[in-house]
Amino acid sequence: VNVDVKAQVTGYLDQIYVKEGDYVSQGQPLFKIKADIYNEQVNNSKAAYQAALSAEQNAKLEIEKIKPLVEGKVYTELQLKTAEANYAAAKAQVAQAQAALGSSQINAKFTLINAPVSGYIGRIPNRIGNLITAADATPLTTLSEINTVNVYFSLSEADFIAFIKDQNNKSSNQQATLLLADGTAYNHSGKVELASGNIDRTTGSMALKASFTNPDKILRSGGSAKVILKKAHENVLLVPMAAVKDIQDRYFVYVIGEKNKISMKQIEIAGNTANAYLLKSGLTACEKIVMNRIDMLNDGMQVQPTKKSTM
Known part of the structure; x- marks a missing residue:
């Protein structure tokens, strides 16, 4: 399985922590985008949030001050309602400032790009100092997760029907064998599954896949091999x-x-x-x-x- 690694924020590439071909674990840091502007946004958002909290507190105190004075006719009901409206607006400003702070903190975290899965690092086309954007078509790199490898292949419609009939026979072994590019047999069998629900009208074939465990990391994405499906025959020459x-x-x-x-x-x-x-x-x-x-x-x-x- 290949996973593209892309940036979620825009900025200049500041650090590259890995090399092409390295094996990395999920969560391991891969790249760092220059974070100064995002850290500044976090600080500004924190200040705006604190200001909103203070405004909310002042609006609340204003209500507490006016309420007892309304009964003594020092303040009118309209002034109390105005104070209550100001308090509601101040509370909304707090919620808005809190959301802005959370968003700025998320963007700041996005400047550190970690491995979404464990796997091997592919090509790294960018260099330190390059401008990176979330809209870039080319990923920062591609991770190949190869603990389990899916091998895709096709069967003709006739062979597929025969395969399904064999699969419905409980005594039939539907494990797949893999013949590697060097002609040797892979030492782990694979489980065969459908990769599509329809027969391709253009080729008249059905797409299937065989999943193989890959503990020795012999199989790699993009490789080629032959899939062998065994079929039981009786009384044949x-x-x-x-x-x-x-x-x-x-x-x-x-x-x-x-x-x-x-x-x-x-x-x-x-x-x-x-x-x-x-x-x-x-x-x-x-x-x-x-x-x-x-x-x-x-x-x-x-x-x-x-x-x-x-x-």
């Missing part, structure tokens, strides 16, 4: 990958016929294991195929078979 020729996304094997002459035959595959294809159609269990060195063969050649144990 396995064809070794070494025996299959891939020609423009079509799959062929060399079948051994009479007098050990070979002929190329197209097959359909339903999936694969680590080193074999699952046969969908094109071969029967009694047919013999060439198991290796197929790049050296041509249709119609005669070969000398040797026995090989079945898979």
